[in-house]
Amino acid sequence: MLDIQLPPILLGRVVVECRGIKLASFLNLITKANIRVYDIYWVDEHRLKMTVLLSEFYELVKLMKQNQVRMRILHKSGLPFYMEKAKKRKWFYVGAILFLFSLYGLTSFIWNVDIEGNKKIPASQIQNILKQEGVFVGQWKRRLPDTVLLQENLLRKMDDTSWVGVRTEGTRMIITIVEKKVPEPNDDQAKIREPVHLIAKKNALIYEMKVDRGNPKVKVNDMVKKGQILVSGIYGDGEQNNTNQIAGAKASILGEVWYESEIEIPLVQKKKVYSGYREKGRFPYVFRFQLKNPFFSPPYKQYEQIQQIDRMRVGNWELPFGIIEEQYLEMQWVRSQLSEEEGIKLGLEQAKLELLADLGEGSQIVAEKILHHRQENGKVYVKVHFDVVENITEKQPIFQGE
The missing domain is CATH 3.10.20.310 (membrane protein fhac)
Structure with a gap:
C-alpha cells in the first residue's frame, strides 16, 4: 500500500514558541511519541521555536502539559485555517463568486x-x-x-x-x-437650377473647353478674370429681347491657375518604427476604476498603447462597469538627419500634398518650380510655385431681363 504524504500547506501547520527548563529532554519525548516537528530554532537556553502539523498539534499540547512546558502560538497557516476564515466571511466570497458569474454572463450577450x-x-x-x-x-x-x-x-x-x-x-x-453613391454636385452650385451662365470662379488661363450647351464667350489660351462669363446661357444678339433664346449653359472648362506655397521642414526627423509585435490585455472596470492586475507591467520598453472600452449596456441603459481592452504595440523612436537637398525634396512633396488636399478631386499639378530656399536654425524653408489645372466654372443664375 502506498504511503502518500500531503504537503504541509494542505494539512495545516502551526508555529509555536515553547518555554521551559528541560527543553532538550522535552524534544526527546517528542521524538519517542512520533510527533513530527521541524524548523526547530533555539531562541535562548529556555526558549525554542518549532513548527508542527495541525493533525499532531493537540498531541504536542498534551505532552507539554505533562512536562510543564508553556507554549505560545506565533503563526498558523495552511488550507484548514483558510477554510475556517472563509466560513466566517462566506457571504463575501459568495458575493464575489456571484459577481464574477454575473459579469461572465453579461459579457456572453449582445447588449x-x-x-x-x-x-x-x-x-x-x-x-x-x-x-x-x-x-x-x-x-x-x-x-x-x-x-x-x-x-x-x-x-x-x-x-x-x-x-x-x-x-x-x-x-x-x-x-x-x-x-451606393448617386452622382450629384458637391458644391453649393448644385442649388442653382438651370438656366444659368457659367462664370470663372478665379483668375486663370483657359486650358481646355468642352461646351455641351450655351454660347461660348472665351476660347482656349484666353486669360479670364474671376466673375467673367465663360459660357452664356442666352443665344441671340442681345439687342432685342424677342430674338434671345434662354437655353442655359452646360460645359466642362479647365483652367490653369497659379499658386505659391511656403513650407518649413526640420532637418532632424523623428518617426515611429513598429516591430510588428503586439500584446493584448483585458481588464474589468467599475465606475471610473480599472481593476488591473497589480503585478501587470507593459511587455515592451517602448510601446504605443491603444485602449478600447467595451461598455456594458442593457438596451439604451449604460451600466457602470465593463471591459477595457488594451493593445501594446512595440515601437521605437528613430531620428534621422536630412541633408539640405533631402529637406527641399521632402518640403516639395509636402507642399504638393497640402495643395491638392485643399483643391479637392479633379485638380492636377502640371508644373512646379522652387522659387527660393534657405537653411536656418536646423530647418529648410522652401517657397514653391505651382501650375495647376482645375475646374474653374461656377454657376450664375440668368436674371429676368438679360
Whole structure:
C-alpha cells in the first residue's frame, strides 16, 4: 500500500514558541511519541521555536502539559485555517463568486447593436432585417449567425448598399453600411437650377473647353478674370429681347491657375518604427476604476498603447462597469538627419500634398518650380510655385431681363 504524504500547506501547520527548563529532554519525548516537528530554532537556553502539523498539534499540547512546558502560538497557516476564515466571511466570497458569474454572463450577450454609415436607409429598416437574421439586443453570442453569411444576407436584402461590414467588439455588434453613391454636385452650385451662365470662379488661363450647351464667350489660351462669363446661357444678339433664346449653359472648362506655397521642414526627423509585435490585455472596470492586475507591467520598453472600452449596456441603459481592452504595440523612436537637398525634396512633396488636399478631386499639378530656399536654425524653408489645372466654372443664375 502506498504511503502518500500531503504537503504541509494542505494539512495545516502551526508555529509555536515553547518555554521551559528541560527543553532538550522535552524534544526527546517528542521524538519517542512520533510527533513530527521541524524548523526547530533555539531562541535562548529556555526558549525554542518549532513548527508542527495541525493533525499532531493537540498531541504536542498534551505532552507539554505533562512536562510543564508553556507554549505560545506565533503563526498558523495552511488550507484548514483558510477554510475556517472563509466560513466566517462566506457571504463575501459568495458575493464575489456571484459577481464574477454575473459579469461572465453579461459579457456572453449582445447588449448594443450600432449601425453606422447609413444616410438614406432608415436605421429601423436595418434593425428589422437584423432581427430576422437573429441579431438583436439580448441575443446570446453563441447563437449569432456566421459573420460572412450575415454580410451576404444583409447585402442581398438591401438594394441601396454596395458593401456591408459586421464586427463584434465585446458585447457590442457594429454594422457598417456603405450606400451606393448617386452622382450629384458637391458644391453649393448644385442649388442653382438651370438656366444659368457659367462664370470663372478665379483668375486663370483657359486650358481646355468642352461646351455641351450655351454660347461660348472665351476660347482656349484666353486669360479670364474671376466673375467673367465663360459660357452664356442666352443665344441671340442681345439687342432685342424677342430674338434671345434662354437655353442655359452646360460645359466642362479647365483652367490653369497659379499658386505659391511656403513650407518649413526640420532637418532632424523623428518617426515611429513598429516591430510588428503586439500584446493584448483585458481588464474589468467599475465606475471610473480599472481593476488591473497589480503585478501587470507593459511587455515592451517602448510601446504605443491603444485602449478600447467595451461598455456594458442593457438596451439604451449604460451600466457602470465593463471591459477595457488594451493593445501594446512595440515601437521605437528613430531620428534621422536630412541633408539640405533631402529637406527641399521632402518640403516639395509636402507642399504638393497640402495643395491638392485643399483643391479637392479633379485638380492636377502640371508644373512646379522652387522659387527660393534657405537653411536656418536646423530647418529648410522652401517657397514653391505651382501650375495647376482645375475646374474653374461656377454657376450664375440668368436674371429676368438679360
